[in-house]
Amino acid sequence: MAGKSGNAFDFDLFKRLLRYTQPYKLTFYFVAIAAILLSGFAVARPYLTKLTIDESIVPKDGGNLLLYVGLMIGALVLEVICQFSFIFFANWLGQQVVRDIRVNLFEHMLNFKKQYYDKSAVGRLVTRAVSDIETIASIFSQGLFMIISDLLKMLVVLGVMFFMSWKLTLLVLAVLPFILYATRVFQKKMKVAFEEVRTQVSNLNSFVQERITGMKIVQIFGREETEYERFKDINDKHRNAWVRTVWYNSIFFPIAEISSSITIGLIVWFGGLRVVESNTLSLGVIIMFIELAQMLFRPLRQIADKFNTLQMGMVAANRVFGILDTESTIENNGTKEAKNLVGEIQFKDVRFSYIENEEVLKGISFEVKAGETIAIVGATGAGKSTIINLLSRFYEIDSGSISVDNINIKDFTLKSLRNEIAVVLQDVFLFADTIMSNITLNNENITEAEVIEAAKQIGVNKFIETLPNGYYYNVKERGVMLSSGQRQLIAFLRAYVSNPSILVLDEATSSVDSYSEQLIQEATDKITKGRTSIVIAHRLATVKKADKIIVMDAGKIVEIGNHQQLLQQENGYYRNLYEVQFMQEEEA
Structure with missing residues (x-):
């Protein structure tokens, strides 16, 4: 060139x-x-x-x-x-x-x-x-x-x-x-x-x-x-x-x-x-x-x-x-529109690497039934966040397949697939704009009344109304005018008003106060109810409520089951994690 x-x-x-x-x-x-x-x-x-x-x-x-x-x-x-x-x-x-x-x-x-x-x-x-x-x-x-x-x-x-x-x-x-x-x-x-x-x-x-x-x-x-x-x-x-x-x-x-x-x-x-x-x-x-x-x-x-x-x-x-001239786009050859998905998810022998020959996911397979809440736990670097990135097709997998409602996600148009999946990340990004704009992302199909009603339903309306100008409070660059807990609540509301078929949450709350954490927990319970949810779980309360827990280590799924089932496995990875981390939280 x-x-x-x-x-x-x-x-x-x-x-x-x-x-x-x-x-x-x-x-x-x-x-x-x-x-x-x-x-x-x-x-x-x-x-x-x-x-x-x-x-x-x-x-x-x-x-x-x-x-x-x-x-x-x-x-x-x-x-x-x-x-x-x-x-x-x-x-x-x-x-x-x-x-x-x-x-x-x-x-x-x-x-x-x-x-x-x-x-x-x-x-x-x-x-x-x-x-x-x-x-x-x-x-x-x-x-x-x-x-x-x-x-x-x-x-x-x-x-x-x-x-x-x-x-x-x-x-x-x-x-x-x-x-x-x-x-x-x-x-x-x-x-x-x-x-x-x-x-x-x-x-x-x-x-x-x-x-x-x-x-x-x-x-x-x-x-x-x-x-x-x-x-x-x-x-x-x-x-x-x-x-x-x-x-x-x-x-x-x-x-x-x-x-x-x-x-x-x-x-x-x-x-x-x-x-x-x-x-x-x-x-x-x-x-x-x-x-x-x-x-x-x-x-x-x-x-x-x-x-x-x-x-x-x-x-x-x-x-x-x-x-x-840079060719770095996700292949978008799908012809099917992802609308009103039931929310059944299937990973089959999925392998993925950010850097060639350095696999992050090493042939993982699991299923999520419609309406289920799946908690993913594991050490840092186990591959938890990678799973949610792949579901939304932010990256292309090396091999295997990912399906939603028994249809390969590559067969959906990229825009329609992402419209059906709402993601709340641990590192919440807010634009230098009003809270209302950050919630709707200027989507004309979402009205102010719908936003306020959704905020009331998940319990964040009161905190927003205490801010100067309420929903039209400018949060400045990256949302610096709000605390980390408040930013996460805004992200929850943003996901909720989009009415997704599938919800993906990274619910880290290590840097939030107890009041915000309580609001986040209530919001999590509300927005996951009745819809397929995948949660990278950091709190025992979320893990115990999950229908299924996927335990990951070094890019592999080492255990799958609910809270009680996994605790019964002697020397199990989850049981050790529970005793080291979650039991202390429960005692507290």
């Missing part, structure tokens, strides 16, 4: 980018026409200056002087109109394109496997979706069309120069190869430099985002100084990357300026001799050539500068398309 580092330009990538302009063809062509007209008006002014000098000032003809001044004013007005149209619509087109790319990118990211996000830094993805895409906009607003306009202007300028005096034109062109060579080297160096800049910007964003999110941990463990030093190091690399681009600019632009000055000097010397000795050139032609030479070299310098912008945009496009 992408060009190799150091290549001056990647035409395949550029053509791919241009495809996004197809819906805006008329605007694209209008901007192109405006660029052509600008090149014509730009040359018109020096030519009118030449006529004014040769036909009005030198012969001292006041009548012609007014005429040519009027023509120059008219040409300037038309040039300003074209310039305005060109700049406005080029920027408008750029914003339309980046809007479409950003929508495509976000839609693509919405369908990524959870595994993709496990391995990707959030800061880098934010950089791709925000700042990198904004940089792409500059390709159209400051890069592509500006370069085209400048190139057309240079071609028109050369044509007029040859027409007026081929000798003076050759004199100008004698200097041109040096600046062209310098421009070419400059472009290649800047391509590499800008790739490094984008990398360091991404690293910086990622570091800052993670440290701000995890600032509590940084402060708890007294890592401020260490993180400060690491930030300084990353910031230095970011600065050095930018300084490298400044270094190349500081070399190139003086070379371009000197070349332009030398050219003007040669025009004055050679043209002046022709005027003085043979009168083969007019004063107006010399003045015109000085203006045209500046117009020839100035766009060349600007092209190099705009090529920097184009290169930065291309590097950003390369990174964005890298995500768009």
Whole structure:
């Protein structure tokens, strides 16, 4: 997809980018026409200056002087109109394109496997979706069309120069190869430099985002100084990357300026001799050539500068398309709609690994009857959370099968399957929005009345109404304005109002107060009643009430049965767990 580092330009990538302009063809062509007209008006002014000098000032003809001044004013007005149209619509087109790319990118990211996000830094993805895409906009607003306009202007300028005096034109062109060579080297160096800049910007964003999110941990463990030093190091690399681009600019632009000055000097010397000795050139032609030479070299310098912008945009496009080309989506070829499921679940010899050849689940099999509550217990890392992730198809299994109502979950459409399964995770995530929005997730089919009624049924209405603005209290980023117990209650309510056929709970309450724990227990009893439920159980009360307990160890199911059955197994895993953990809870 992408060009190799150091290549001056990647035409395949550029053509791919241009495809996004197809819906805006008329605007694209209008901007192109405006660029052509600008090149014509730009040359018109020096030519009118030449006529004014040769036909009005030198012969001292006041009548012609007014005429040519009027023509120059008219040409300037038309040039300003074209310039305005060109700049406005080029920027408008750029914003339309980046809007479409950003929508495509976000839609693509919405369908990524959870595994993709496990391995990707959030800061880098934010950089791709925000700042990198904004940089792409500059390709159209400051890069592509500006370069085209400048190139057309240079071609028109050369044509007029040859027409007026081929000798003076050759004199100008004698200097041109040096600046062209310098421009070419400059472009290649800047391509590499800008790739490094984008990398360091991404690293910086990622570091800052993670440290701000995890600032509590940084402060708890007294890592401020260490993180400060690491930030300084990353910031230095970011600065050095930018300084490298400044270094190349500081070399190139003086070379371009000197070349332009030398050219003007040669025009004055050679043209002046022709005027003085043979009168083969007019004063107006010399003045015109000085203006045209500046117009020839100035766009060349600007092209190099705009090529920097184009290169930065291309590097950003390369990174964005890298995500768009990433195939990391869950296969969604199912044709059946999962509606009003009975809730029978069957795992058959399911094997799964997050990392190849490192199995987390090692051939587990179990059945859950409709309406049953299954508790899953076991040590950390036994594979409990993996089971609930696989049921919702956040990951693809390596082998075996998972069925709901005797239908393989792969045969259901992904959206309909997930609509029938509500998941309450141990690490509750709330958006920086109102409680109402966090419960309904802006689902228009769930009314405020339904939310309040559901809250009353599971016993959380009173706590919500004590908050400022009640259901419209803004919980801020990740729900920091609520306690962990309150966040979990909101998550329970969110699951309950979705009216799922299957409920999956991770009911950890290690960091909640006794009152919240009581509310959570009551909520658990209410929302699991009458529907198939799989609970990663952390409390004895939940385990004892479960119809069936699945005991896991190191990715395998070691025991299955109810509370009383499992206690009767001498030296059983569950009995040992009960004696070590649950008995203490019961005594307390």
